[in-house]
Amino acid sequence: MKSRGREVVKRRSVRPFIFGVLALGLLLAVWESYRNWIGPWLGTERDVGKVLGFKLLPRANDLAMPSVFDMAREFGRPQVRGSSTNVFEAVAQATFNSLQLAIGALLIGTFVGVGAAILMSRFKVVQRGLMPYLVISQTIPLIALAPLTVTWGGQLSLFGFQWQKWTSALVLGAFLSFFPIAVGALRGFNSPPPAALELMDSYAASWWSTWRKLRLPAAIPYLTPAMRLAGSAAVFGVVVSEISVGLTDGVGYLILAYMQEGTSRPAKVFTAVAGTVVLGLAMAAVINAADRYFTRHRPPEEFA
Amino acid sequence: MTFAVEVLAVHKVFNSGRSNQVDALTDIDLQVAPGEFVSLIGPSGCGKSTLLRLIADLLEPTAGSLLVNGKAPRQARLDQDYGMAFQQAGLFEWRSVAKNIELPLELKGWDKDKRRGRAMEMLELVKLPNRADAMPWQLSGGQQQRIAIARALAAHPPLLLMDEPFGALDEMTREHMQAELLRICAATQTTVVFVTHSIPEAVYLSDRVVVMSPGPGRITEIVQVGLGRARDEGTREAVGFYEKITEVREALRGGNLGGLTNREVAGIEDR
Ligand SMILES: Nc1ncnc2c1ncn2[C@@H]1O[C@H](COP(=O)(O)OP(=O)(O)OP(=O)(O)O)[C@@H](O)[C@H]1O
Ligand SMILES: [Mg+2]
Numbered sequence: 001m002k003s004r005g006r007e008v009v010k011r012r013s014v015r016p017f018i019f020g021v022l023a024l025g026l027l028l029a030v031w032e033s034y035r036n037w038i039g040p041w042l043g044t045e046r047d048v049g050k051v052l053g054f055k056l057l058p059r060a061n062d063l064a065m066p067s068v069f070d071m072a073r074e075f076g077r078p079q080v081r082g083s084s085t086n087v088f089e090a091v092a093q094a095t096f097n098s099l100q101l102a103i104g105a106l107l108i109g110t111f112v113g114v115g116a117a118i119l120m121s122r123f124k125v126v127q128r129g130l131m132p133y134l135v136i137s138q139t140i141p142l143i144a145l146a147p148l149t150v151t152w153g154g155q156l157s158l159f160g161f162q163w164q165k166w167t168s169a170l171v172l173g174a175f176l177s178f179f180p181i182a183v184g185a186l187r188g189f190n191s192p193p194p195a196a197l198e199l200m201d202s203y204a205a206s207w208w209s210t211w212r213k214l215r216l217p218a219a220i221p222y223l224t225p226a227m228r229l230a231g232s233a234a235v236f237g238v239v240v241s242e243i244s245v246g247l248t249d250g251v252g253y254l255i256l257a258y259m260q261e262g263t264s265r266p267a268k269v270f271t272a273v274a275g276t277v278v279l280g281l282a283m284a285a286v287i288n289a290a291d292r293y294f295t296r297h298r299p300p301e302e303f304a
Numbered sequence: 305m306t307f308a309v310e311v312l313a314v315h316k317v318f319n320s321g322r323s324n325q326v327d328a329l330t331d332i333d334l335q336v337a338p339g340e341f342v343s344l345i346g347p348s349g350c351g352k353s354t355l356l357r358l359i360a361d362l363l364e365p366t367a368g369s370l371l372v373n374g375k376a377p378r379q380a381r382l383d384q385d386y387g388m389a390f391q392q393a394g395l396f397e398w399r400s401v402a403k404n405i406e407l408p409l410e411l412k413g414w415d416k417d418k419r420r421g422r423a424m425e426m427l428e429l430v431k432l433p434n435r436a437d438a439m440p441w442q443l444s445g446g447q448q449q450r451i452a453i454a455r456a457l458a459a460h461p462p463l464l465l466m467d468e469p470f471g472a473l474d475e476m477t478r479e480h481m482q483a484e485l486l487r488i489c490a491a492t493q494t495t496v497v498f499v500t501h502s503i504p505e506a507v508y509l510s511d512r513v514v515v516m517s518p519g520p521g522r523i524t525e526i527v528q529v530g531l532g533r534a535r536d537e538g539t540r541e542a543v544g545f546y547e548k549i550t551e552v553r554e555a556l557r558g559g560n561l562g563g564l565t566n567r568e569v570a571g572i573e574d575r
Binding site (some may be wrong): 193195196198199201202203204205209213215217218232297298299 | 357360361382386388392395396399407408411439
């Protein structure tokens with residue numbers, strides 16, 4: 001019965017959220033106490049910061065470790081002297097721009113990764129032929145690849161579409177995220193036990209119906225962890241590409257730009273760093289929501 | 305008359321030509337009449353599942369031939385002439401109970417209302433009419449097994465192939481399910497080929513019990529049960545019932561002089 005189904009649905013606990021906030025609070029507290037008390041005490045009274053003449057622990061000054069409160073204040077200050085937008089608006093806008101790119105990259109990566117996994121599970125030859133290339137593809141340094149895609153893309157003209165810098169970031173985010181998806185989806189598509197496949201055979205089901213009714217749903221639990229990896233990969237790909245190709249409206253580029261103001265406004269760069277944290281969290285939230293939706297009828301953990 | 309299942313001089317060799325080749329079945333001849341309930345019994349490895357899978361066209365014979373409803377097994381499979389149930393219920397955990405029963409109907413291209421109607425009928429038949437929207441993991445093992453049987457019967461196949469479907473059930477549920485299976489098959493005129501390790505189960509359910517022995521897998525004897533179609537709890541206590549159990553047990557022993565220990569025979573009897 002419907003009502004019974006709902007009874008046992010996984011509780012959407014707020015606990016992880018509370019723990020997350022607590023963990024962040026703890027991090028900030030450690031940071032503050034280090035720069036205010038522990039760092040200076042170690043430096044002046046003990047001099048333990050130095051090991052074999054190397055300085056290991058960071059210097060606890062405003063330049064290296066600006067106060068959390070200074071960072072918070074930075075959000076309210078104007079972007080540049082005399083500008084009408086403040087830092088918060090700039091970071092929020094840039095984070096949003098990057099989030100759009102990262103989600104787009106994840107979607108493309110998922111599409112390509114699932115497609116590759118379908119081909120690989122359908123034709124063992126493809127799996128044997130394609131897998132080595134997939135593995136090698138992930139070892140190419142992104143920093144080198146990003147500017148290249150701009151050059152290649154610039155020579156491309158598809159139905160009047162002009163290659164932009166954001167296209168490079170999108171493509172590179174997708175390039176990094178499709179690999180975990182392909183691997184996870186392949187494992188998922190191959191996960192049904194022989195008995196289940198035999199059942200589909202006994203119905204004379206085509207390969208495609210077997211895929212839709214058995215292999216794809218069986219792969220969902222494998223896709224969620226793959227999506228989490230792919231989500232971080234997409235964020236990483238987009239942020240690094242922004243820096244590498246000089247895409248100025250993303251939060252990655254903002255880090256680079258704010259860093260250059262390190263001596264005059266050392267706390268400012270941390271606002272952009274906070275932006276990337278929010279970006280990562282937003283991606284995780286999107287993926288969790290998708291996971292919740294697709295596994296809403298699955299047995300809760302204790303049954304699985 | 306066309307037989308529901310006709311097996312003619314079938315041999316099945318796994319890994320033929322290689323050093324580790326296994327003669328799973330030799331010289332199998334078997335005819336099953338429409339509406340008949342036939343059990344396959346024999347020690348582990350004697351080829352019961354293999355024979356069932358040959359009938360289902362999930363395997364091909366090395367030699368000999370089979371006919372299912374007078375057709376080649378492949379054609380019978382494509383026409384979905386049979387339903388199959390295994391030891392494990394094997395329900396899809398992402399589908400509700402009703403959706404699991406509808407699976408073969410979906411693959412046949414039935415429309416939604418017709419599918420749902422049939423699923424409800426089937427749930428009625430297996431006495432779980434209120435559980436249509438439950439998920440498989442919310443059911444007990446015995447209930448899941450009943451859903452698997454409902455799924456096998458959903459398209460009203462003229463032939464039901466069952467491989468130790470009650471193996472995982474407790475004795476009470478098992479007896480209950482046996483009675484239900486007989487009731488369902490009588491109601492739907494279904495032919496059944498049923499694999500089991502339990503002598504009482506084979507005798508209680510069957511018109512004929514096919515006794516097999518291993519190394520190489522072969523049919524050693526076919527026991528006519530002849531207790532009539534109407535079976536109830538009284539059947540289990542009838543004198544004729546025990547006589548048939550003894551007959552099957554003896555047949556199992558006789559066929560197993562080549563290599564099977566008494567303990568293995570006893571192991572079969574225990575179940
Ligand atoms: N796919 C296979 N490849 C190789 N050998 C197989 C295969 N399937 C079955 N066999 C062999 O064929 C023989 C018969 O196996 P089968 O599964 O039919 O036995 P069974 O009578 O069903 O046994 P059980 O009662 O244990 O289920 C066994 O010796 C087994 O090892
Ligand atoms: Mg078997």
